[in-house]
Amino acid sequence: MHDQKESCNLLKEPRLVVRKFLARPQHEGLGAIVRRSIGRFELKYFDPFLVLDEFSVTAPAGFPDHPHRGFETVTYMLQGSFTHEDFEGHKGTIGAGDLQWMTAGRGIVHSEMPAAQGTQKGLQLWINLSSKHKMIEPRYQEILSKDVAEAIKDGIKVRVIAGEALGTKSPIYTRTPTMYLDFTLKPGAHLQQPVPISWNAFIYVLEGEGIFGNTKSSPTAAHHLLLLGTGDGLEVWNKSSKPLRFILVGGEPLGEPLVQFGPFVMNTQEEIDQTIDDFENYVNGFEKARHWRSESNLSLDY
Numbered sequence: 621m622h623d624q625k626e627s628c629n630l631l632k633e634p635r636l637v638v639r640k641f642l643a644r645p646q647h648e649g650l651g652a653i654v655r656r657s658i659g660r661f662e663l664k665y666f667d668p669f670l671v672l673d674e675f676s677v678t679a680p681a682g683f684p685d686h687p688h689r690g691f692e693t694v695t696y697m698l699q700g701s702f703t704h705e706d707f708e709g710h711k712g713t714i715g716a717g718d719l720q721w722m723t724a725g726r727g728i729v730h731s732e733m734p735a736a737q738g739t740q741k742g743l744q745l746w747i748n749l750s751s752k753h754k755m756i757e758p759r760y761q762e763i764l765s766k767d768v769a770e771a772i773k774d775g776i777k778v779r780v781i782a783g784e785a786l787g788t789k790s791p792i793y794t795r796t797p798t799m800y801l802d803f804t805l806k807p808g809a810h811l812q813q814p815v816p817i818s819w820n821a822f823i824y825v826l827e828g829e830g831i832f833g834n835t836k837s838s839p840t841a842a843h844h845l846l847l848l849g850t851g852d853g854l855e856v857w858n859k860s861s862k863p864l865r866f867i868l869v870g871g872e873p874l875g876e877p878l879v880q881f882g883p884f885v886m887n888t889q890e891e892i893d894q895t896i897d898d899f900e901n902y903v904n905g906f907e908k909a910r911h912w913r914s915e916s917n918l919s920l921d922y
């Protein structure tokens with residue numbers, strides 16, 4: 621093998637950027653600020669992804685008691701810490717670099733509130749579940765920062781939240797097949813990352829500036845979402861003088877009808893009506909919501 625670095629092309633058909641969005645700050649929850657990229661008016665759904673929020677929250681703001689049904693939420697902390705509590709008594713705090721992969725399935729009611737002074741920052745991604753999995757038992761997968769799979773090579777660092785990169789695998793089980801990679805590229809670094817050909821995939825830039833898809837394209841800065849076209853993977857260059865950090869997320873599209881009512885995501889209007897009924901009557905997975913309020917909610921003095 622000679623001159624492998626230049627001539628070895630891992631990808632046959634690199635994906636190009638087909639749409640670009642800047643996620644501007646908006647209010648959500650109770651006084652919280654989110655930059656919503658997927659899930660906003662112009663991009664209601666990017667199958668199987670329902671919402672991508674980059675959140676920035678300072679106490680007493682937060683996301684007090686609310687339900688979910690029919691999808692998964694993935695919370696990945698970037699700064700500070702958050703406490704979550706649910707109606708089954710599941711409670712915990714996640715800090716910078718930690719990850720909570722929550723399969724809401726048939727129903728979760730929980731609160732998500734700041735656990736520290738200052739500003740808590742992170743990403744929350746909502747992944748849809750297929751019709752046959754919407755009513756499964758709720759499940760949590762939690763990984764502390766020190767246990768997140770990492771690999772470093774040729775100026776590239778990757779934290780493997782889900783899927784596989786640079787020969788390193790995540791232990792997370794993704795009910796809807798998903799990959800979620802947190803990349804940091806040093807100045808001058810060049811990445812080639814395979815992505816399954818039939819999957820939808822996007823980039824969200826966290827820090828610095830990168831060239832995505834085509835070496836001649838213009839740089840993209842933080843808080844931008846890039847939707848990728850078809851192909852077998854992604855090429856990225858850091859031609860700047862600062863580190864570049866972004867997430868690459870891909871998922872197998874479900875190709876099913878979708879009816880969403882806030883935090884309930886089902887396939888038909890009948891199922892949404894049923895869900896509202898279940899929630900209001902504390903049945904079919906919402907039994908424990910009847911007498912439950914989170915500690916954070918109880919301590920609010922009103």
Ligand code: FJE
Pocket residue numbers: 648649650654673675683686695702732743744882883
């Ligand atoms: C929610 C309003 C909400 N983005 N990012 C309505 F704010 C929420 C919600 C969140 C959320 C929570 C965290 Cl920790 C981070 C978020 C929205 O909790 F689920 C509905 N239905």
Ligand code: FE
Pocket residue numbers: 683686688693730732
């Ligand atoms: Fe929630």
